[in-house]
Amino acid sequence: KPKLEKLQAPMLGIYAExxxxxxxxxxxxxxxxxxxxxxxxxxxxxxxxxxxxFNDTRPEVYNREAAEDAWRRTLEFFxxxxx
Numbered sequence: 001k002p003k004l005e006k007l008q009a010p011m012l013g014i015y016a017e018x019x020x021x022x023x024x025x026x027x028x029x030x031x032x033x034x035x036x037x038x039x040x041x042x043x044x045x046x047x048x049x050x051x052x053x054f055n056d057t058r059p060e061v062y063n064r065e066a067a068e069d070a071w072r073r074t075l076e077f078f079x080x081x082x083x
Contacts, residue, residue, distance in 0.1 A: 004033055010040040012077040014070045019051040042077055046070065 011034065015027045024045050034041040046066040052058055054067035 004030075004039065005037055007034075007037075007039050010077070010081045011042070012074065013041065013043040014073065015043070015045045016049045016051050016053050016066075017045055017047045018049060021051055042073070044070075044073060 013027065013030070015022055015024065017024055027043060027045055031041065031043045034043075046053060046063070046069070049063045049066045050061040052061050053063040054070055056062050056064075056067070
């Protein structure tokens with residue numbers, strides 16, 4: 001189990017609703033724990049997409065709209081926190 005109380009950096013979490021490895025339930029639990037600890041976290045679960053939805057070499061799971069939005073969120077996060 002991660003020691004979230006030691007987390008000092010902001011966290012970006014990008015997850016897929018249909019991910020069988022990291023389930024939406026576990027993501028919601030993580031988000032609640034981070035909030036309870038007062039940690040800065042930007043968590044987003046993309047509805048209706050599978051694990052690796054941003055991998056354009058896997059057409060069976062690739063979702064262009066979600067991938068582009070995830071990339072946008074990533075760049076915004078980096079721009080905000082990596083100076």
